Amino acid sequence: MDFTIDAAMQRYIDEACSFAEQIAPDTRQREQDRRIDVELRKEMGARGLIAPELPRELGGQGERALTSGMIIEQISRADLNVTYVQVVGSLVAQVIARNAQKSVAQKWVPRIASGEDIVAIGLSEPSGGSDAGNPQMTARRENDGWVINGTKSMSFALHAGATVIFARTEEGRRGRGISAFLVELDRDGITRTATNDMGTVSVGRGFVEFDNVRIPGENLLGAEGQGFTEVMQGFDFSRALIGLQVIGAAQVTLDETWQYTSQRQAFDQPISKFQGVSFPLAEADTMLTAARVLCQKTLWLKDANLPHTKEAAMCKWWAPKVAYDVINQCLLSHGQFGYLRDYPIEQRMRDVLGLQIGDGTAQIMKLIIARQNLGREFAP
Ligand SMILES: Cc1cc2nc3c(=O)[nH]c(=O)nc-3n(C[C@H](O)[C@H](O)[C@H](O)COP(=O)(O)OP(=O)(O)OC[C@H]3O[C@@H](n4cnc5c(N)ncnc54)[C@H](O)[C@@H]3O)c2cc1C
Known part of the structure; x- marks a missing residue:
C-alpha cells in the first residue's frame, strides 16, 4: 500500500x-x-x-x-x-x-x-430501499424504446437533469431480470416531490414518479436484464467516498472542539485540563484516523484494480457511525453553545446522520461483509 x-x-x-x-x-x-x-x-x-x-x-x-x-x-x-x-x-x-x-x-x-x-441515481423506492434487488419499477419494450412505470427515491431529485434507474424487465428472482436505464428528467410523465428531510437539505432529495415515461432504446445501460449486477459494482466506489465525506465533517468539528475546550474555563482552568473532556476527544481523533485509513485503503485497492467490495461495505457502515458519534461528543463538549443553531455543529450532526441510511444501511453493509467472508450459503 x-x-x-x-x-x-x-x-x-x-x-x-x-x-x-x-x-x-x-x-x-x-x-x-x-x-x-x-x-x-x-x-x-x-x-x-x-x-x-x-x-x-x-x-x-x-x-x-x-x-x-x-x-x-x-x-x-x-x-x-x-x-x-x-x-x-x-x-x-x-x-x-x-x-x-x-x-x-x-x-x-x-x-x-x-x-x-447532475445525474441522480434512483435505486430505492418508497416500498423499499434495502431490498434493492426486487424493484417494483417496470420497463416494457415499445417499438425501439422502453416505457417506464414506478417511483424512485433519490438525492438531487429536485435538481438533477437525468437519473440512472433500475427497473424489472423480466420476471425473475431477486437481483435477476433487472435492467438499468438513463432517464432524462424533463420527459413527459415525470413528477418530482420534495422530501422534508432533517438534514442534507440543500441536496434536494425527493421522490420521482414515472408514469408511462417513454425513453429511446439507446438509454439502456449495460446488457438487458443484467443492470443490477453490473451497475451495483459502482457502489464500491461511492461507499469509500461517503466514508471520507462524513470524516471531513467530523474532523473539522473535532479540530474546533480541541480549540474551544482549551479556551473555555470552568473551575478556574481550561476545561481541556479535565481528562473527562480531553480523553473523549483523543478517542475521537483515534477513531477518525482509523476510519480515514480504511477509506483510503479501499480507494487504493480500487486504483490497483484489486477486489474491495468488503472494504467498501466496512467504510459505509463504520465511518458514518464514527463521524456521528464524534460530532455528538463535540457538541456536548461545547455545552449549551453546541446546542445553538448559531454554531455549525448541529447541522453537521443532522447531515452526517443521513449517511447512516443513504447508499445502504449498516445492516445491509454487514450482510455484504458476511457474504464476502462466508459465501451466500452460510451468511444471513
Ligand atoms: C440522506 C439520504 C440520501 C439518499 N439518497 C438516495 C439516492 O440518491 N438514491 C437512492 O436510490 N436512494 C437514496 N436514499 C434511500 C436509501 O438508500 C434507503 O433509505 C436505504 O437503502 C434504506 O431503505 P428504506 O429506507 O426503504 O428502509 P428499509 O429497507 O425499509 O429498512 C428499514 C430497516 O430495516 C433494516 N433491514 C432491512 N432489511 C434487512 C435485513 N435483511 N437484515 C437486517 N436489517 C434489515 C434496515 O437496515 C433498516 O434499519 C437516500 C436516503 C437518505 C436518508
Whole structure:
C-alpha cells in the first residue's frame, strides 16, 4: 500500500482547501435556500474538483480514485451537502462511462464533470430501499424504446437533469431480470416531490414518479436484464467516498472542539485540563484516523484494480457511525453553545446522520461483509 501524496494530488488537495474556505461562510444559507447553486457546481467543475478520475476523453483528468476521496474530505469540512456533487458525480459518471452507449456517455459524462448538470441515481423506492434487488419499477419494450412505470427515491431529485434507474424487465428472482436505464428528467410523465428531510437539505432529495415515461432504446445501460449486477459494482466506489465525506465533517468539528475546550474555563482552568473532556476527544481523533485509513485503503485497492467490495461495505457502515458519534461528543463538549443553531455543529450532526441510511444501511453493509467472508450459503 502506498498513500503517498505526490505533487499532482497535493495540487488537488490545495485547490479543494481553497474552495472549501470560499464556500464555508454560506453553508447555512444553502440550507435555507434548499439548493446548491448551479454556478457553484460549474466553478467546482472548472477547478477540476468533480470526478477527476474520469478519463480525459469524457471530460475527466485521468486521476486516481484516491484523489477524488482527498478532495471530498476537504470540501466536506466546509459543507457536506456540496460534496454530494462529487460523490454522486463520481458514482454515476463511472456507471454511465462503463455501461452506456458511446453517444449517451459522450453527452452526459462531460456535463457531470463540468458541473453543468447532475445525474441522480434512483435505486430505492418508497416500498423499499434495502431490498434493492426486487424493484417494483417496470420497463416494457415499445417499438425501439422502453416505457417506464414506478417511483424512485433519490438525492438531487429536485435538481438533477437525468437519473440512472433500475427497473424489472423480466420476471425473475431477486437481483435477476433487472435492467438499468438513463432517464432524462424533463420527459413527459415525470413528477418530482420534495422530501422534508432533517438534514442534507440543500441536496434536494425527493421522490420521482414515472408514469408511462417513454425513453429511446439507446438509454439502456449495460446488457438487458443484467443492470443490477453490473451497475451495483459502482457502489464500491461511492461507499469509500461517503466514508471520507462524513470524516471531513467530523474532523473539522473535532479540530474546533480541541480549540474551544482549551479556551473555555470552568473551575478556574481550561476545561481541556479535565481528562473527562480531553480523553473523549483523543478517542475521537483515534477513531477518525482509523476510519480515514480504511477509506483510503479501499480507494487504493480500487486504483490497483484489486477486489474491495468488503472494504467498501466496512467504510459505509463504520465511518458514518464514527463521524456521528464524534460530532455528538463535540457538541456536548461545547455545552449549551453546541446546542445553538448559531454554531455549525448541529447541522453537521443532522447531515452526517443521513449517511447512516443513504447508499445502504449498516445492516445491509454487514450482510455484504458476511457474504464476502462466508459465501451466500452460510451468511444471513
Ligand atoms: C440522506 C439520504 C440520501 C439518499 N439518497 C438516495 C439516492 O440518491 N438514491 C437512492 O436510490 N436512494 C437514496 N436514499 C434511500 C436509501 O438508500 C434507503 O433509505 C436505504 O437503502 C434504506 O431503505 P428504506 O429506507 O426503504 O428502509 P428499509 O429497507 O425499509 O429498512 C428499514 C430497516 O430495516 C433494516 N433491514 C432491512 N432489511 C434487512 C435485513 N435483511 N437484515 C437486517 N436489517 C434489515 C434496515 O437496515 C433498516 O434499519 C437516500 C436516503 C437518505 C436518508
